Amino acid sequence: MAFLTEGDLPTYYPAAVKMSEDDKKKYLSRANAYAFGIVGGIPTYSVQLPEAQIKAAVALAFEILAEGQDAQTNSVNGNITEAAPTGFYVRKASDPLAVVDKMLLPYKSAFESQNTASAENGVIFL
Template sequence: MVLLEADELVTYLPDAANMEEGDKQVFLARANAYCLAYIGGLPPIQDWDPKQENLKGIVAQAVEIIAEGETAQIDPTNGNITEAAPARPGRPADPLHRIDKMLLPYKGAFDRLHAFNITQGFAFL
């Protein structure tokens, strides 16, 4: 179960064409897992996003953020992993907070779909 397939990634993130295939698969898997975990599962199709193009764009942006976070800690001269730079003032420590906000409508739709229907104290499954 994935939100964005590997063959669709270049459509939503053109820079992915320059990534090594192994890195592309790792970052895409992490982004799909992150988004699915935040939502809670596969969200229902929305009227305002029937082809889920918006959702796929969000996952592609998560790939970009995750890839940037990984590669920013590698010394380009010798390839050694360096300590992460300190957080810049005015910027949140978690760069995926934007992804969380964009996924809120999908999380809400998933929660509404899987909510218990309670009437007069009885739960109907």
């Protein structure tokens, strides 16, 4: 099961309509896998944690992964090159997916709390 399906992708990331089917599948599977790795599983959605918000986070991960790959691949020879010359005026986030991590944090907490046995909540001293 995926957080974001290919049918949902145009709603959350309209620029994906222009992408090739192979690229869509590749980056969508990577974005879903990334989100699944952060959250740990599929949480139970609620009013406080709606499904639409996690889909938006996965769409952002999709966008970051797709842009990062396309910007660094030379279209002529396929070699990976720098997206921009390094220097003082170049601003680049050290970890662009950190924003996605923060968006997924409530879902991770909810998933962990739903799947924690009562014995794991504390320690009993005898």
